[in-house]
Amino acid sequence: MTTYKFLNVIENCINCGGCFAICKDTNKVPHGTARVKIVTINEGVPGERNIPVSCMHCTNPPCEAACPVKAIEQRADGVVLVDKDKCIGCGYCGWACPFGAPQYPHDLHGAAAEYEGIMDKCTLCVTPFVPGATQKSPQPKCAQFCSTKCRLGGDINEILPQYREAKARNIMAWQERV
Amino acid sequence: MSSAVTAYVVFTVFTQMSVGALIAMLIADFLAKSKEDAKFFETGAWICVPVAAIGLIGILSHEARPILAMITMTKNVSSSLLSQEVLLLTIFVILAVVYTAMWLLEPEYGSLKGFPVIPAIVGKLMPLRKPVGVLAAVVGLVFPYISAAAYMIYTLPSLNHPTTILFFYVTALLAGVTAVAAVLSVKYVMKKEGDEPLAQMLWITMGTALVMIIVLAVGLFLNTGMLEVAETEYAQVAQQETLTSMLSGEYSTLYMARWVIGVGLALLCTIALALPLKNKSMATASMIAIVLFIVVFIGEIMGRTVLFGTNVPLGELMPNIETFYTALGPTI
Numbered sequence: 001m002t003t004y005k006f007l008n009v010i011e012n013c014i015n016c017g018g019c020f021a022i023c024k025d026t027n028k029v030p031h032g033t034a035r036v037k038i039v040t041i042n043e044g045v046p047g048e049r050n051i052p053v054s055c056m057h058c059t060n061p062p063c064e065a066a067c068p069v070k071a072i073e074q075r076a077d078g079v080v081l082v083d084k085d086k087c088i089g090c091g092y093c094g095w096a097c098p099f100g101a102p103q104y105p106h107d108l109h110g111a112a113a114e115y116e117g118i119m120d121k122c123t124l125c126v127t128p129f130v131p132g133a134t135q136k137s138p139q140p141k142c143a144q145f146c147s148t149k150c151r152l153g154g155d156i157n158e159i160l161p162q163y164r165e166a167k168a169r170n171i172m173a174w175q176e177r178v
Numbered sequence: 179m180s181s182a183v184t185a186y187v188v189f190t191v192f193t194q195m196s197v198g199a200l201i202a203m204l205i206a207d208f209l210a211k212s213k214e215d216a217k218f219f220e221t222g223a224w225i226c227v228p229v230a231a232i233g234l235i236g237i238l239s240h241e242a243r244p245i246l247a248m249i250t251m252t253k254n255v256s257s258s259l260l261s262q263e264v265l266l267l268t269i270f271v272i273l274a275v276v277y278t279a280m281w282l283l284e285p286e287y288g289s290l291k292g293f294p295v296i297p298a299i300v301g302k303l304m305p306l307r308k309p310v311g312v313l314a315a316v317v318g319l320v321f322p323y324i325s326a327a328a329y330m331i332y333t334l335p336s337l338n339h340p341t342t343i344l345f346f347y348v349t350a351l352l353a354g355v356t357a358v359a360a361v362l363s364v365k366y367v368m369k370k371e372g373d374e375p376l377a378q379m380l381w382i383t384m385g386t387a388l389v390m391i392i393v394l395a396v397g398l399f400l401n402t403g404m405l406e407v408a409e410t411e412y413a414q415v416a417q418q419e420t421l422t423s424m425l426s427g428e429y430s431t432l433y434m435a436r437w438v439i440g441v442g443l444a445l446l447c448t449i450a451l452a453l454p455l456k457n458k459s460m461a462t463a464s465m466i467a468i469v470l471f472i473v474v475f476i477g478e479i480m481g482r483t484v485l486f487g488t489n490v491p492l493g494e495l496m497p498n499i500e501t502f503y504t505a506l507g508p509t510i
Contacts (some may be wrong), residue, residue, distance in 0.1 A: 062333065068261040069250040088250065089242025092183060092260045098333050098412075104305025106240070117242030 002051035003078040003125055004138050005156045006056055009166040013050035015040060019142035021152050026141045027093055027128040029113050033105040039132075052142065052151050054122040055080060055101035066096035071119075078156075079124050079138050082107040084131055089117040125152065181240065187482045188236025189375045191353065192323065193267060194346055196230035196479075198354010200274050203281065204311040206358070209378050216287060218372035219379070223281035224289070224356040226274050229357070234271070244336050259328035261404050273314035278309040322346035332491040335413035336420035338486070339404045344397040345485065352390040352444075353471075359383035360471035363464030364486035373460050380455055380463055387448040387470065395441050398481075416490040423488040433484045440477020449475055452477075 015038050023029060023036050036054035061080045063073045071086035072093060089159040094102040101121045108116050111130050120129060124138035143153030149166065205228065206219035238244040252265040282290045285301040328345040330366050359379055366376050408414040437489045449472040454462035 062331075065257040066331075067266065068252070068254050068258045068259065069247075070254045086246075086250070087242075088244075090240075090251075092245065092258075094493060095491050096331060096333055098492045100491070100495075102493075123394065151295040 002155045004057060004154060005159065006124075006140070007144070007152040007156075007159050007163040008052055009150045009152065009163060009170070010049050010051050011170045012148040012166065013038065013052060014148055014150075015050040016146055018145050019052050019090065022141045022145040023122075023125075026125055027123075028112075029129045030105060030108055032107060033120060033129075035058060035103070035120070053099055053101075054142070055097075057122075058122065062096040062098070063093035064091050068092065075174065077138070079126055080121075081123055081126060082119050082121065084115055084118050084120075087118045089119060091119075093119055107156055108113045124156070154175060179366070183235050183486045184484045185240030185482065187234050187479060189240075191349055191482050192229050192233030192236060192326070193476050194322055194350040195357060196226045196233065196274065197270065197315075197321055198350040198352070198485070199229060199358050200277065200311070200318055200354070200356035201227040201315050201351070202355040202383075202445055204315050205382055206309075206375075206379060207311055208307055209375065209382075213287060215372075215375040216284075218365070218375045219362070220281050220284070220289060221289055221453070222362050223278050224273045225361055226355050227278045228272070229397040230267075230271050230274060234267075240485050255395065259324070259331070263321075263325050263328045266317065268322050270314060270317045273317060277307065277311045277314050280310065294428075296435040318350075321413070332409070332413070333406050333417040334489060335492065336489050338403060339401075339415075341397045341404060343394060343400040344483075345401075345481065348390050348394045348397065349478050349482070351386055352394070352474050355383050355386045356467070356471040356474045359467045363467040365461060366464045370467065374457070376460055376464065377455060377458065380451060380467055384448055384455065384469065385471075387444065387451075390450060391441060391445045394477050397439065397447075412492060412495070416495055417423060418493055419495070420488045423490075424484060426487075429484045429488050433485075436477055436480040436484060440471055440481055444470065444477055445472045 012101045017038065019036050020034060020038060020165050022139055023034075024161075027035060028094065029035055036052055038046065039051045039053050041051070044046045057078055059078070061072065061074055064074055064080065066088065069086050071083045072080060074080045089104060091102075091104060092134075094100070094104065102119045103121060105112075105120055106116060113128065122140075124140045126138050138154075140151075140153035143151045149162075152163055152166075198221070203219070203222050203407065205217075206222060210216040210219055229456040233316055238247055241247040252261050254261045280300055280303065281295045282288045283293060284304065285291055285297045288297060288300075305397070321345075323343055326346045329337040330339070330342055350444045362372070362376055362379055366381060373504055402421065402425065405417045405424075408417050423429050447466055451463060451466045451470065454460070456465065
């Protein structure tokens, strides 16, 4: 069974911002909103790490359980999607999500203005910011575009071996250094 | 302070206050020995529903689609605590409207007895007023618990402890009961009638306020201590942020003012109420009751602002995500 997930090999992230940029471009995400953001921890000190953070498409999504209007739904393939026409913008999913993935954009213009204050988040590139024709297969552009192969996205059965291999390489490299 | 915090403050304080106001009216209903007493108490029935309406407007103003929210917010009752909270509030408001209508449309002393037809119908249903009131009070008493549960989720570590429930019940009983007492006191000051029923109500108000203020003080004390208790390191960071913001950060002045006004001054007013009540000096007692409500209301607004303003959801703690992320790794 296909289950779509994200995995991040955080040792590989160089904070190039490629995932952020391609996501904005592909999904036409307006200014002030980010479906994926890079968080830097221990900045400027040993142990600095960059982590691309977006919706993780949890196995049991707390946002789905919290949503009072049933606007958030998890598909059979694990992709968590929000129905923007049902969403009331209450912000409760933002409280329920431990990753801070739900965004509530403001100051929108044009076709996007209709979705002022309505929740938006990563959809694994299934739907753009202004929902249109839904793609059948999730193809996360951030993972495809990642130059260091830090961001792995797709079927968990495919990306988990890649993730493990990358982690093993990093551990071996660390062992060689010490 | 963000507009969302204002919305949460208005929603929680006013809806809980309306629960307390209904309970106070139910007490008045049982206290009234004569038509004159009931006529005096009837004015207090004007509080509950308008206050609940303010609370509802408060929360709907914060939604991106208020009209859609009104229609659909109870759709996910099975798993969403927010849906359960809204459903319970809706039931409470419906019962409160019926109960209030039975007071205001009472054919003999109701303020709206002049309405055509309706008072005659209500008159026949009058024996049901107390049962409806009791039912509304029971639903109302469950409401603060469910309301608190909606905020006591693991991703809101600073609200995820029992003092949240305590605070919500204190708001309901302290602000609600004193609000009714204040309105009746204003009536007394203006009309100089109803010495006996007002005295009874103020004694009850004094007792309730005294207990609630003590509970509030204990709750506030426990809150600062319990904020440091968290299940995960990640949650501990959120609680520490809250504690810092509350005790030495942006909200520290408001937090201290909450202690001084909401606890100190309120306790002083409550104790001061005893003397004129004992001496049957109702003019002084009513003035103190009005001041008590103002002090309590300001205290509750400040307290709730601190509670929601200092709240740090886990999702906002991005820079501290490493601990959580590492813990999650092997389970993916």
